Amino acid sequence: MVWQAIDRNEAVIDPEAPAVLSAAVRKKIESFLPRYETRLAALLPALHVVQDELGYLSHQAMKEIAEILELHPSQVLDTLSFYTHFWTHPKGRxxxxxxxxxxxxxxxxxxxxxxxxxxxxxxxxxxxxxxxxxxxxxxxxxxxxxxxxxxxxxxxxxxxxxxxxxxxLDDPNNDVVDMPRSDLFDGPHEAGK
Ligand code: FES
Structure with missing residues (x-):
């Protein structure tokens, strides 16, 4: 077996890369903040919203979520990697x-x-x-x-x-639900809209 050294100080994303979170997604994440005592507590709903929007959570998306919630990107990765629900690479629709x-x-x-x-x-x-x-x-x-x-x-x-x-599998509506999970984080006044 050949060991391979990995430089953990080397950035895995381009610092000049364009943002991937839309203004609407950023606004939705910000809207969660008044409901929690800490910004960290809004992380899980933020992960759901971003995955719903982009299909998966890239390193760039993790970095932007961390910036919004004033966390370190590693905290975002730590949390999402605990749940198999969250994907870090593209998946099927x-x-x-x-x-x-x-x-x-x-x-x-x-x-x-x-x-x-x-x-x-x-x-x-x-x-x-x-x-x-x-x-x-x-x-x-x-x-x-x-x-x-x-x-x-x-x-x-x-x-x-x-x-x-x-x-x-032939039914095009085989994934249609009354209310997406990410909407469960909305207050009753918003969920009813
Ligand atoms: S064993 Fe519980 S849902 Fe399948």
Whole structure:
């Protein structure tokens, strides 16, 4: 094995790179601040908003979030890397998350996963060539009564049989939800708009 030294003091982003957060996203993040005692507390909602906008959280986006919240960029990376929900590289427009825990597995979760792989021609952690779907597995999705289950973006699909896969993936609205997760951070007066 050959060891490779990494200079951690070397910047991974171009200091002259253009900003990636839009004015609307910056305004939305700022709007969270009065609700919390610290700016750090607004980090999680900020991560959701930025990922919803850009599809993933690049180093440049992390740096800009850190600037808005007056944090060190490493605090942003520390937090987002704890959650598999957040992506640090481009992903498909829709992410399929199949439950891999015991209840769903007992009810045929493995067969469901294999059917999705066969239908899309990709393996776990891969993205279809057209950029439409990425495929991952996760531990319990808290829907154990409805196994095997999966998410397409934030939309829950319950009791999915392998033979349902074609119909579900062919449905252009298979990821449509009433309220995106990022909107859950809005106050009732805003969420109702
Ligand atoms: S085991 Fe699949 S949702 Fe809990």
């Amino acid at each position: 829709k992410v399929i998350t199949v439950c891999r825990s015991i209840c769903c597995e007992t009810l045929g979760g493995n067969k469901l996963l294999e059917a999705i792989k066969a239908k899309l021609g990709i393996d776990e952690h891969e993205t279809t060539p057209d950029g439409e779907y990425s495929l991952v597995t996760e531990e319990c999705l808290a829907l154990c009564d409805y196994g095997p289950c999966m998410l397409i973006n934030e939309k829950v699909h319950k009791c999915v049989k392998p033979e349902d896969v074609g119909r579900i």
